Amino acid sequence: MTTDALVRASSRLGEQTLLSIYWTMLLSRRLDERAWALHRQGKIHFHISAMGQEAAQVGAAFAIQRGVDYVNPYYRDLALSIAIGITPFDIMMSLFAKQGEYSSGGRQMPAHFNSRRLNLVGGSSVVATQVPQTAGLAFAIKYRQKTGLADPADATQPRVALTCLGEGSTSQGEWHEGMNWAGVHRLPMICLVQNNAYAISVPVDSQMAVANVADRAAGYGIPGVVVDGNDVLAVYDAVREAVERAYAGEGATLIEAKTYRLTPHSSDDDDRSYRTREEVELWKGRDPIPRFRQYLQAEGILSPEQAEAYERRARVEVDSAQAAAEAAPDPSPEEALGAVYAPAEGGS
Amino acid sequence: MTQITLIEAIRRGMDEEMARDPRVFLTGEDVGVRGGVFRATQGLFEKYGPDRVIDSPLAELSIVAVGIGAALAELRPICEIQFADFIHPAFNQIVSEAARFYYRTSGAWRVPLVIRAPYGGGVSGGLYHSQSVEAFYAHVPGLKVVIPSTPYDAKGLLKSAVRDPNPVLFFEPKKGYRAIKGDVPDADSPEGDYTVPIGQARVAREGRDLSVYAYGMMAHYSEKAAEIVAREDGIDVEVIDLRTLLPLDKAAVLASVRKTGKALIVYEDNLTMGFGAEIAALIADEAFDSLDGPIRRLAGPDVPGVPYAHTLQEFYMPNPHTIAAAMRDLAAY
Ligand SMILES: Cc1ncc(C[n+]2csc(CCOP(=O)(O)OP(=O)(O)O)c2C)c(N)n1
Numbered sequence: 001m002t003t004d005a006l007v008r009a010s011s012r013l014g015e016q017t018l019l020s021i022y023w024t025m026l027l028s029r030r031l032d033e034r035a036w037a038l039h040r041q042g043k044i045h046f047h048i049s050a051m052g053q054e055a056a057q058v059g060a061a062f063a064i065q066r067g068v069d070y071v072n073p074y075y076r077d078l079a080l081s082i083a084i085g086i087t088p089f090d091i092m093m094s095l096f097a098k099q100g101e102y103s104s105g106g107r108q109m110p111a112h113f114n115s116r117r118l119n120l121v122g123g124s125s126v127v128a129t130q131v132p133q134t135a136g137l138a139f140a141i142k143y144r145q146k147t148g149l150a151d152p153a154d155a156t157q158p159r160v161a162l163t164c165l166g167e168g169s170t171s172q173g174e175w176h177e178g179m180n181w182a183g184v185h186r187l188p189m190i191c192l193v194q195n196n197a198y199a200i201s202v203p204v205d206s207q208m209a210v211a212n213v214a215d216r217a218a219g220y221g222i223p224g225v226v227v228d229g230n231d232v233l234a235v236y237d238a239v240r241e242a243v244e245r246a247y248a249g250e251g252a253t254l255i256e257a258k259t260y261r262l263t264p265h266s267s268d269d270d271d272r273s274y275r276t277r278e279e280v281e282l283w284k285g286r287d288p289i290p291r292f293r294q295y296l297q298a299e300g301i302l303s304p305e306q307a308e309a310y311e312r313r314a315r316v317e318v319d320s321a322q323a324a325a326e327a328a329p330d331p332s333p334e335e336a337l338g339a340v341y342a343p344a345e346g347g348s
Numbered sequence: 349m350t351q352i353t354l355i356e357a358i359r360r361g362m363d364e365e366m367a368r369d370p371r372v373f374l375t376g377e378d379v380g381v382r383g384g385v386f387r388a389t390q391g392l393f394e395k396y397g398p399d400r401v402i403d404s405p406l407a408e409l410s411i412v413a414v415g416i417g418a419a420l421a422e423l424r425p426i427c428e429i430q431f432a433d434f435i436h437p438a439f440n441q442i443v444s445e446a447a448r449f450y451y452r453t454s455g456a457w458r459v460p461l462v463i464r465a466p467y468g469g470g471v472s473g474g475l476y477h478s479q480s481v482e483a484f485y486a487h488v489p490g491l492k493v494v495i496p497s498t499p500y501d502a503k504g505l506l507k508s509a510v511r512d513p514n515p516v517l518f519f520e521p522k523k524g525y526r527a528i529k530g531d532v533p534d535a536d537s538p539e540g541d542y543t544v545p546i547g548q549a550r551v552a553r554e555g556r557d558l559s560v561y562a563y564g565m566m567a568h569y570s571e572k573a574a575e576i577v578a579r580e581d582g583i584d585v586e587v588i589d590l591r592t593l594l595p596l597d598k599a600a601v602l603a604s605v606r607k608t609g610k611a612l613i614v615y616e617d618n619l620t621m622g623f624g625a626e627i628a629a630l631i632a633d634e635a636f637d638s639l640d641g642p643i644r645r646l647a648g649p650d651v652p653g654v655p656y657a658h659t660l661q662e663f664y665m666p667n668p669h670t671i672a673a674a675m676r677d678l679a680a681y
């Protein structure tokens with residue numbers, strides 16, 4: 001190993017990129033908070049939150065070629081999706097299920113992030129199904145490179161496929177089968193497990209008999225990495241290393257980001273039955289956003305005035321997204337039909 | 349034209365599509381050097397190599413899920429499930445995922461995927477190598493379900509399936525793999541690259557007295573039964589080979605019964621909630637005025653699978669003689 005490789009990849013991020021990471025986390029948080037408020041006001045039916053997990057998500061997003069590399073997210077990936085290019089207006093349209101809503105035209109519940117243009121795959125609600133599919137996306141990347149349909153050095157084409165899920169969802173056979181393909185075929189795939197300690201109410205030790213999800217990587221013949229999921233730059237470093245391995249044809253990586261969700265599972269959940277307020281308060285003290293802000297301020301990258309300006313900008317963006325979405329029309333009823341089958345291609 | 353078997357037609361269909369489109373690849377259990385346990389992929393590993401003919405892990409859900417992912421990335425996977433009996437672990441991926449991608453993303457992502465699976469009984473396969481699984485999937489909008497019964501249709505429909513931008517389940521009547529032979533244009537002849545459109549039934553035999561609806565091995569048997577009753581009883585049966593169960597060719601179903609006034613549906617799946625129920629409902633709903641008799645179904649008995657012992661299996665399976673008996677019965681009504 002050269003000395004250079006020992007230097008953290010994040011240490012090469014410029015100030016603008018660091019500020020952009022901070023802004024993305026902050027915007028996601030303020031949007032997320034507004035969604036909870038809208039739910040309390042009875043204006044929306046459902047919200048599921050990324051609060052507390054923004055560092056894991058944004059750190060990962062910034063480590064890939066955003067909008068080019070495939071991302072197969074899960075319902076909690078609000079901050080990740082914002083980092084990829086989904087806008088507050090898109091999110092508000094989903095929360096209100098308005099006509100032409102970006103992810104599904106109002107067919108799916110909110111939090112089914114999707115963009116064909118950005119190679120962000122619109123998932124289902126069935127946990128872990130995206131993992132073996134991501135092996136398929138990664139398989140396609142490798143297939144195109146091996147059969148000459150794509151140039152491995154062409155950065156305008158996807159070169160890695162990233163998927164996310166919660167630690168509880170790794171109990172599914174879907175996860176196992178996807179990881180096994182990734183190992184057997186040395187696929188350019190990254191599985192980022194956001195371990196927030198609970199699957200709704202069920203704690204980790206009821207899901208698995210090992211200390212870390214990442215310990216299971218050995219069973220698939222791939223590296224497994226545990227990272228502090230509330231340290232955005234640590235997540236960036238871990239995912240960046242996995243991206244480099246994937247780009248170099250060295251196969252898949254399992255990354256486990258240890259984190260915590262600061263809200264109940266969803267707007268339908270009451271977390272008081274299964275976790276103490278003390279525990280939640282403890283983790284509020286480890287909130288990744290103030291933590292990164294303090295880091296940026298200590299490094300002289302972010303001034304208190306700038307931080308305040310970001311706050312104002314986030315409020316304006318969320319306000320205007322909400323206003324525009326509230327004013328938008330509902331889908332017309334017959335839009336429930338349509339888009340069941342893709343039309344045949346002209347010619348072949 | 350050359351006479352070839354059903355399985356040879358399927359193999360040629362895959363071969364020609366792989367030669368035509370470099371995005372087409374095969375995966376499944378033992379599809380590589382072994383050429384598939386039924387030899388459907390024989391020679392393709394040698395011809396196209398390990399990058400395009402891939403032995404999968406022994407894991408059906410991920411055979412399908414990897415196919416879905418590759419299809420999302422606009423490759424053209426053909427996934428083989430070794431026996432339709434073993435497709436159930438992939439039910440979640442087929443029903444919740446492949447079928448719904450297009451709808452749930454309002455047309456943003458499509459899944460151009462073919463899943464091939466040998467199905468059906470009469471092969472001494474017992475409960476777990478004989479099942480008919482079509483009814484589960486024919487219930488799911490977003491999927492296409494195709495079941496050929498002749499070599500010509502098998503090749504033409506398989507090529508259409510590969511070119512279709514939607515997930516297609518292609519169920520192959522394995523008892524007919526070598527038993528059914530038929531003419532197929534040679535690849536280098538002018539009509540060599542023919543396709544058979546998905547969603548169109550075929551009048552396998554024209555007749556005036558009653559309509560029989562069938563698919564797969566039962567279409568083949570129904571034609572045989574029609575010959576028996578024509579010869580022995582002078583009954584003139586029309587046989588409709590449905591070929592595609594989803595989307596169903598409703599016009600062809602209705603046109604035949606409007607002509608004959610009587611309908612018999614033959615399928616080897618067990619009777620209750622099988623595909624025949626849908627045909628019966630369609631006819632009752634839209635061709636009631638044309639009916640001169642009850643709509644009849646001849647199917648397997650309602651037991652949890654096709655039993656193994658010779659006598660039990662024969663009892664389970666409809667055959668040309670039991671079909672002929674049902675034809676006579678309905679004709680006499
Ligand atoms: C197959 C399936 N079973 C159950 C559910 C209901 N469900 C949704 S999220 C969830 C918990 C998931 O926990 P985890 O994987 O740890 O992710 P987290 O929500 O904690 O981020 C459950 C049980 C589901 N969506 N899919």
Ligand SMILES: [Mg+2]
Pocket residue numbers: 166167168194195196197198199200
């Ligand atoms: Mg969890």
